[in-house]
Amino acid sequence: MANESTRVNAAGLFSGRGWHDQDHVPGIKSELLELNMGPQHPATHGVLRLLLQTDGEIVYKVTPVLGYLHRCAEKIAEGVNYKQWVVYTDRFDYLAPMCCNHAYVTAVEKLMGQEVPERAEHIRVAVSELSRIASHLIALATFGLDMGAWTPLLYCFREREEILNLLERISGGRMLYNYMIPGGVRYDVPNDNWVADVLDFVDLMEHNKLPEYNTLLTYNKIFIERTADVGIIDAATAVDYGCTGPVLRGSGVDFDCRRDDPYSVYHKFDWQVQVGRGEMGAVGDCWDRYIVRAREIEQSCRIIRQALQQLPEGSYQALALKAIVKVPAGAAYTRVESAKGELGHYIISDGGQTAFRNKVRSPSFCNLQVVEKVGVGQMVSDLVALVGSLDIVLGEIDR
């Protein structure tokens, strides 16, 4: 209900009247409150710790502290052979593990110069997009929960359960799949009409589930009041801070690795890249990032439909499942559009069984850095909205 004049434009409030330097009440010394938001805090989506300095409700300084979930995955990559490390990629972005598998496996194939059969690529795209929908569902759900809406969380998890069941039938695992290997996928599509079930799910998702979330949350006035003009990241800041994925697209930059730096068989499908246009407030506010994710679910549904309808026959593995995968010496950086943004692997191999160096460029790591700049001057509730809209996963930040 707050109209233009009274809306607390936090940035304006902060810079406009120099909130801090003047004494509120002459003679009474007031100082900033030093607060710890995290690592055990419901709003930080995992073990992130934000050191806040606040003056009343307005946040004066944010310093993220990371490393609570550091599992030395890059050091382990130097001791574990290429096939065994696929298991560790599941644990980076555990909400969209198929995309992480896809990123690592594409990198190793580029190093090996390994051709992947068409059928395997189609299955990989379909399965990655299913994982992306599952991840976006959690993003919508937890962002709604941060805004206080309990019910959308349960509906999104109900849909996510469907996806987990489908992925469980094809790969065997519910949340962590270890499904892709350099040169293809480990199992073929199950023959008990899995493809038909996926297509049914996709139709269900696009035609009556998404409209339901939209009426319940997206176009709810209170939700719009809480997210429009909040945590505005303009395009220049987004690019300068290396943000990628829905965060970058929410700020109006039309960039998506699947289309602009094509890998796998994405070039065969037609779909649109969703960009934030500032419908409810400034371009690049929390609502834009939210709506980009919501619309990306529709696009993923379209991609899955095309990928599975044009599923070619043929083998699904280029190399027999040898125990050890040999990779010739060399270095390569490849990137993939994972659910959170651009997930890149820079692998240097020295011809041995294990990688010489395997650097993981995780999207949430770069997206989170924006909080230091954009979080200042927001209210505490808006900071929660900002962190929620960035949709960070601490598994891939701390690696």
Place this chain on the structure above:
Amino acid sequence: MEQNAIYELLAGALGDGALGYNEHALEPWADVAPAKVVEACRFLRDDPRLGFNQLMCLSALDWDGLDEAGKGKSTAILGYTDDGQPETSDRVGTGDLGVAYHLYSHALRHKFTLRLRVARDVAAVPTVSGVWTTAAWHEREAWDLMGITFTGHADLRRMLLDDAWVGHPLRKDYVMPDNWNGVPLQGQAYSANPFPVETGGPDQPAGDKPAEG
């Protein structure tokens, strides 16, 4: 724009700073002198023909144990001997450290890779966080895990590990300490059975029921 054309422009701008260009590698990269890296990055970003406005990835590297041809034995994690004791390494790292910059241009849709090598004992590289702010966190992580100091960085603290941690884990000659503030780090040996089951003891695994025997 073609990779080597980009390199020509860079060499032109940098003069002696650009040390060389490895064209026929899987992913061609340009070597740059550490002193000139900020100038190179600023040029790559600001030149209208190049426009590298996104630093995709800044990775710290340790070239110890890898010879020129890119072959060589990478020292696996210092694992455990058969009887379960951790292998201590007497090897002292001699190779030099390095940093790799992967750049991308949104407008012109092309990529470029920049690498530099720096001696192990004086591992200092000027920071590029002035050019791309995203480099700040990547450099803090590089300092934290690899031990490369970035001169001119705003607040070079450890990114992932605790501030009181000693040593830089991703170096090839890194040996994990036995414990940290009293917490045993080595843990039980991997290969041996962590819980030797006595024969017939009271807490003989009794399946699901509480172990009242």
Place this chain on the structure above:
Amino acid sequence: MGQYFADIVAAVGSAMQGMAITFKHIYKKPVTLQYPDERQVMPERFRGFVHNDMTKCDACNICAKLCPVDCIYIEAEGKAKERVMTRYAIDYNKCIWCSLCTENCHTGSITMSHDYDHSVYDRRSLVYEFMDPRVAKIPCHRATRIEQGWWVEPKEDKPGAGDKGDDA
């Protein structure tokens, strides 16, 4: 001034639509399973607890080597021909259910069962000794539970809660 009333109308309108949806869900059938009494039918490729069939296993050590977390402990004596295995244990504390061990087992003895609910009172009983006759059977395995009399047969699942794969 117009914005003032537009805000009110938008707020009331969107709140009503939201409430209509939540009310509709009251008379829809809930989708949750009452876990201990109703169980989901696991699909055929489901990766439950690792189980090794001692009769077929010939201590070739491939599974121990392939395991990314080294949770399979094998001890054997003697050379190739009269190689005798004295100990085969899988440490379920560490096992991450990645089924890499089942891939390259040439005798097919190591398989992933369909059991997933396995809670014990003592961590030590999670290190399961396959060769040791004294040790009680694995509590999680279906056969053991049927013996102990509290196995709940997974009934036909709810629509969309997993397919009709048989329960291995």
Place this chain on the structure above:
Amino acid sequence: MKLMYDFFTGQLGLDAAGANIAVASVMAVIMFTVMALCAIILTWMERKVAGFMQSRYGPMYTGRFHGWAQAVADMLKILGKEDIIPTEADKGLFKFAPILVLLGSLLAWAAIPWAPDFVAADFDLGLFYIFAVSSLVVIGILMAGWASNNKWSLYGAARGAAQMISYEIPLALAVVPVVMRAGSLNPQDIVIAQQGGIWHWNINPITNPFLFIAFFMYFIASIAETNRGPFDMPETESELVAGYHTEYTGMRFAFFFLAEYANLFLVSMIAALVFLGGWWAPFPGMGWIPPALNFIIKGVLLVFLNMWVRWTLPRVRVDQLMHLCWKVMIPVSLLCVVGAGVWMMAWGQLK
């Protein structure tokens, strides 16, 4: 009340003062058991309503049929919990805060008329007394937030106090038109004034549209008064973990829990009393339903409406909360007061 009074003075031969005390103590016992029961039933109802709205069952296990014993189990569990007081906490305030919060809502129950002449304390300023007493809760919340020596609780307490104080104004303003129509502050007179079927209830938009708007103002302000639904800023899970009662465990937390549901039922009963015709049945033919049951059914329906709103709408930010109160609710309430007055003058409905 009169019946009990005559019974005590008649049969037991107590003098006037003794009979009054006896009647008051009997009523106190009744009130407390009703409140404890209401807390338990409403807790169970909330979990069931939330469950079914979110396409799940809610408690099903304890007590076999639809988990009816879940709330009783919760209460026993809470009583069994360890009673932790944070070391640096201000012990005195920490212990007294929950009592004050519970006191605030329990006192207000005394003036609620359940049936004709069946009310714990029947005095002419009943409605005024209810609103006066229920502002005690604000002090309790501030005490709890400050005493638990936790920065997040302080945030919750500050937000809670600001919200409850500012929402008392529209709450009271919304009731003023009803008092004008009934001509008295005594809840019994207000209900008697709404005699006859649903047509004579205050909420009837045709007899007085401003009263109809006043009902919604009252309902929204009552949600804010109980820190629930879209206005649960003081105890948001996502920011302040549990706001002012984060550090409370065991019996003290049970007080807060009890107070929340008692307050919820209290505001719903006042709404039923003031707008929906108290203990009168909606249609003339339904005279056989005992009056108290009518009253309770209306209260529970309003509680359901409250829960329905809570489980649908997202949370309003603190400054938007204040804007809603001062810039929207109060002007509209004032409009209702003036409008209702003029409307009544025009149609001669004034007593």
